[in-house]
Amino acid sequence: MALFYYWNLNRFPSEFYINKHEIMQLSKIGSNPTYHRCMTQMTSWKYFKYLPSHNPYKGSRIRMSIFDTTTKQVRTKFETSSEQVVTPNINSNKQIENIDKLSLPKNENEVLIFFKKKKWSLVEGKKFFNHYKSIGWKLGGKIEIIDWHSKAENWMLRAEEIKDKDASSNKNYARNRDYLKTSKIKDYGQPL
Numbered sequence: 001m002a003l004f005y006y007w008n009l010n011r012f013p014s015e016f017y018i019n020k021h022e023i024m025q026l027s028k029i030g031s032n033p034t035y036h037r038c039m040t041q042m043t044s045w046k047y048f049k050y051l052p053s054h055n056p057y058k059g060s061r062i063r064m065s066i067f068d069t070t071t072k073q074v075r076t077k078f079e080t081s082s083e084q085v086v087t088p089n090i091n092s093n094k095q096i097e098n099i100d101k102l103s104l105p106k107n108e109n110e111v112l113i114f115f116k117k118k119k120w121s122l123v124e125g126k127k128f129f130n131h132y133k134s135i136g137w138k139l140g141g142k143i144e145i146i147d148w149h150s151k152a153e154n155w156m157l158r159a160e161e162i163k164d165k166d167a168s169s170n171k172n173y174a175r176n177r178d179y180l181k182t183s184k185i186k187d188y189g190q191p192l
Helices: 002-009 020-026 032-044 108-117 122-134 148-175
Strands: 016-018 048-051 060-064
Touching (some): 002 060, 016 020, 032 048
Antiparallel strands (some): 048 060
């Protein structure tokens, strides 16, 4: 079932690569000898052809046996077929790493350039960079920041909110300078 799952994720190609550890985890196999015994048995039963890779960085190849195929697709929802529909490998649902994914900033200068483009002060950019560099570019100490640009824009929004809150509190401060609400006439004879 684990191999079928990977075959399905890859949109049923004639050959696909697998990671031994992921397959072992999905199929609840705990030891290497059991994994290899299962793979050789299923290969001998001609469910698939197992082409092991001895390179740890390159996964093993699997060629699944296709018992009955067609290039025709089922046309209506009521029409059924016992044949497998061959689909192109282009529209894969497999999670592929985004090549143009935004990486972490290389240095402080990259962050400062971003803040300058957004017409924000360089001091705020330095605060942002120093804060997230000090926590290892992670949220809550666990989740790695993927898109630092959006995090910087959120930082800018929060800075505006804080600035607005400070401005409103300064107006209140002008009205009530005595935060302790004490009176000018004090009776020191009373106990605390």
